[in-house]
Amino acid sequence: MIEMILHYGFMQRALAAGVIIGVVSPIVGLFLVVRRLSLIADALAHVTLSGVAAGLLLQKQFPAFQALNPMVSGMVFSLTASVFVERLRRLYRSYQELAIPVILSGGIGLGVVLISAADGFNVDVAGYLFGSILAVGESELWVIIGTGVLAGLVICFFYKELFALSFDEESAVLSGIPRRLVHLLFSLVVALVITASIRVVGILLVSGLITLPVAASLQIATSFRQALWLSVLFAQISVLSGLAAAFYFDWASGGTIVLVSVLILLAVAGGKRLIRPGSGKTGAA
Amino acid sequence: MGETVLKMEGIDFSFDHQTVLEGVDLEIQKGDFLALVGPNGSGKSTLLKLALGALKPDRGKVSLFGVPLRRFRDWSRIGYVSQKANSFNRDFPATVREVVASGLYGKLGLFRRMKKEDWKRVEEAIKQVGLESLSRRNIGKLSGGQQQRAFIARALVSDPEFLILDEPTVGVDTRSVDEFYRLLAHLHRKKGMSLLLVTHDIGVVTTYVNRIACLNRRLFFHGDTDEFVGREKEVFTAAYGHPVQVVEHAH
Ligand SMILES: Nc1ncnc2c1ncn2[C@@H]1O[C@H](COP(=O)(O)OP(=O)(O)OP(=O)(O)O)[C@@H](O)[C@H]1O
Ligand SMILES: [Mg+2]
Secondary structure, eight states: OHHHHHTSHHHHHHHHHHHHHHHHHHHHHHHHHHTTOTHHHHHHHHHHHHHHHHHHHHHHHOGGGTTOOHHHHHHHHHHHHHHHHHHHHHHOSSOGGGHHHHHHHHHHHHHHHHHHHHTOOSSOHHHHHHOOGGGOOHHHHHHHHHHHHHHHHHHHHTHHHHHHHHHOHHHHHHTTOOHHHHHHHHHHHHHHHHHHHHHHHOTTTHHHHHHHHHHHHHHHOSSHHHHHHHHHHHHHHHHHHHHHHHHHHOOOHHHHHHHHHHHHHHHHHHHHHHHSTTOSOOOOO | OOOEEEEEEEEEEEETTEEEEEEEEEEEETTOEEEEEOOTTSSHHHHHHHHTTSSOOSEEEEEETTEEGGGOOOGGGEEEEOTTGGGSOTTOOOBHHHHHHHHHHHHHOTTOOOOHHHHHHHHHHHHHTTOGGGTTSBGGGSOHHHHHHHHHHHHHTTOOSEEEEESTTTTOOHHHHHHHHHHHHHHHHTTOOEEEEEOSOHHHHTTTOSEEEEEESEEEEEEEHHHHHHHHHHHHHHHHSSOOOOOOOOO
16 A cells, blocks of 8 residues: 555655654754744744745746745745844843744735735745645755755754753853854754745644644653654654645645644643643642 | 962953942962852852853953963863752753763763763762762752752763852752762862852851852952951951851751
8 A cells, every 4th residue: 555655756755755854843843842942933934934925926027036946035034034033032131032023923024025016926825834745846855855964964963062052051051062053053954944844734834843742742751862752753643644634635734744743742641641640740839 | 389270360340330249359279179158149150150251351360270261161171050050941851861961061072972981971970969869860850959969960070170069059958968068078188179169058168168258249358268267257247247147057
């Protein structure tokens, strides 16, 4: 059966894209969540929208840009924004999350203006908003593979620095870890991963794929390594379910992926309470 | 006379025009165990941050191991436990081992992974603070005193020559406090480590340290413990603005 599915070129591309995104998004997400920055994913996704709109507009107005993939212009926009997030964060020491709505609403505003200025595109903007894993094209798959390799390299090589900075930034810096360099590289990776994920889950749901598997893993992980592997495992289950749902039932892949992630989160949280009653994090003291 | 571990000369510092430190000179020789005391808000933590280069003085010079701070790179020779170490995210997914290991990362440098012998050092540091039975537990699930010890292990794992501790015994029960000071005394005497300890336990600490500095914006005392013990009333009245009850621990 699997052979039959893989007979289709679009299925091969969808599977490859899904597996790659299902590895890198939750890993990047884990580092964002533990630093309480998970909303950055949302902000950058919305900036990507304006980048995609800018790309489409260029295509429409200037024939020279026919070959430009809007994902590339989306990537350029979110890379630029990710650098600004770091800047803005430093501007407000105790309101670091303030950077997020600034970038998010700026991105949406620009995106909407560009779309209206173009007076309609002949491509489906909804495909970017909600994602469609079965529509991943060849050039897009290459962008996703490149992103996966780059993200993998940065996370492997800077794993210990990223961990130390996430747990206790002050001590990490004083022990000689180059904060700026590591943060800069990481924010660039975040921007790349988000843009690459958009094809799979869509702009509106990217932050779900980045944070939900992590949220589930945090319920049960004692160590950072465990949290890492569990969130990748949960993300893979979600992405593959989304792919299957899209293939067999023609359901929206992005929506299915996020719904399965929510179900996993509920199951993990529920299972934890069943096994160890009273050990849940209820919040109220 | 041995090597000078830390030398601060004529340090002035202010936060947004509010003067916090004025003309502070502090010196720590190799093998010294110095207690830095002073009332809340007297600038103790600020002075440590200046010593570590996390803040820049308005005036004055800082050098570590004889090297001007600007050019100092050997951060692994120094261990630091911040006053805020205990205010980390309690739901952070990390074990004691992982947190202690992160104390080695700066020393290892970029692109080098943890090797077997590095993990052995991590286990040793954990053993030194008596947490070996909890090394694979989640750090957020430990008691406040146990967490504090984990942070000390993180500072010790890179085998520093100079250890800086900012009020490490806050929230630690009396028995553990005594145990903790014995650990510091051991590091000082047996390992020849130099220590700088910020504390409010003035009574206890005079039995362990050989140098005392008393700070309140400027230094009111900086010298040997023996000399201090005779003059403590007068020094404290000057620095705190009122006499201070020195509580001795029953041993
Ligand atoms: N980040 C900051 N911004 C502005 N002022 C600050 C800052 N940190 C400290 N201060 C001020 O500097 C002064 C010295 O603070 P510091 O933390 O060094 O005191 P401390 O001696 O460590 O006190 P404690 O015993 O309470 O820890 C205080 O008046 C404080 O209000
Ligand atoms: Mg302090």
